[in-house]
Amino acid sequence: MKVDRPLIVAPCRFEWAPVAIPDNVEPGKVRIRTLVSLISPGTELRLYRGEPMVEEVWDSFADIDAATTEGMGVAPEYRITARNQPSGAKYPVNCGYNLVGEVVEVGEGVRSLAEGDRVFALARHQPIFDAREWQAIKVPEGVPTEAGPFAYLPTLGLHALRRGGFTPGLNVAVIGLGLIGFGAALVADAIGAYLACLEISPARRRRAAAALPGALVLDPTEDGFEDALMERFQPFGIDVVVEAAVGPAPLDLGMRILDDQGRMVAIALHPEDVGPLLSADFYNKQASILGTSNAPYQDPAERLSRFTCAANIEFLLELHSKGRLHLEAMHTDTYPAAEIDVAFADLDAAERDMIGVLLDWR
Known part of the structure; x- marks a missing residue:
């Protein structure tokens, strides 16, 4: 059978095009009917605008027949790398990688899922699709459907905190409260950080203050x-900075507020010019600057690493089900899926106020 799904075919322009779905679900897979999907404003707005990005990002979305994210976060074999030269737009592209759906059919050999289960998947904006069993992460009872699509993006903050050597009771500052930074702040609060949130947008500060009293x-x-920062955190200052904004200023700010031997973990994707990052503070404080992406996106049963993307999503969904993590705080707006073009246009025009936009496919 065929279903229509949205493709970005040129800057700021969507078209709906058919994609084939197998008549029968393959062994080891499940068929998922999408309930709600989340627009990730960083990556997806760049796709929408046609902005330069690392080539592998464009390539992954240019595979318009792939319904799920593949290969993300898998550690490559050692190699001497070239510089991350940006690539221009490669239209048409698919988009989307955060959704909750309902299992409507189960392939042979699937043991952990059944028809009617709600699941999270790193999948494109598409009404129905097939995924491997491990790619469909069961959403616990007590987690609202509208909260589930937000379970992946905060894993970037969770991974950053682990990279920064976080332990409960440390002082953490999150710089930038877009969807990634806000998610990192919610996770840091849930797992025991003394937290500062730094953001220039009044709307984003109000949202954080309401969710993180x-x-x-x-x-x-x-x-x-x-x-104000020193009064709250003296005498030790900030142990871990999670930097989730873009440009030299946030990096300079992170270095200034770090305590001696503090760690700054950069989630944001920066251009090559990052300003005077290796300033006197870097040396005098003996600070560490760490890069991060995310845990490998692979079958947890393979046990190739201690933490996987799927396992981290399961962990955050469990925290939400226990009332410790409030994923719904990131939700700001909902549009019918048929109005995806309107949703993207509005998000593009009001990016700082509309950070958590859902598409409703029901």
Whole structure:
């Protein structure tokens, strides 16, 4: 059978095009009918605008027949790498990689899922698709359908905190409260951080203050910012900075607020010019700067690494089901899936206020 799904065919232009779905579900796979999907404003707005990105990102979405994300986060064999030269647009492209759906058919050999189960999948904006069993992560009872699509993006913050050597009770600052940074802040709070959230957008600060009443939420450009930060966290300062904004200023800010021998973990994708990153503070504080992406996206049963993307998603969904992590705080707007073009246009026009946009396929 064939179903229509949206493709970006040119900058700021969608078209719906058919894709073939097998008549029968293959062994080891499940068929999923999408309930709601999330627009990831960083990557997907770049696809929508036609902005340069690392070539492998464009290539992954240019495979328009692939319904699920493949190969993301898999550690490559050792090699001497070239510079990450950006690639221009490669239209048409698929988009989307965060959704919750309902299992409507189960292939032979599937043991952990049944028809009617709600599942999270790293899959494209598409009404129905097939995925391997391990790619469909069961959503626990008590987790609202509208909260489930937000379970993946905060795993970037979870992975960053692990990279930064986080343990409960440390002082953590998150710089930038877009969807990635806000998710990192929610996770840090849920697992025991003393938290500061730094953001220049008033709307984003208000959202964080409402969701994280115990956190210190500040505009780092305002007078008195340093005094407020020091008053809350003295005498030790910030142990771990999660940097989720773009440009030299957030990196410089992170280095300034770190305590001696502190760690700054960069989630944001930066251009080559990152300013005076190796400033006097870097040496005097003996600071560490760490890069991060995410845990490998692979079958947890293979046990090739201690943490996998799927296992991290399961962990965050469990935290939500126990009332410790409030994923729904990232949800700001919902559009019918048929109006995906309107949703992207509105998000593009009001990016700082509309960070968590869902498409409803029901």
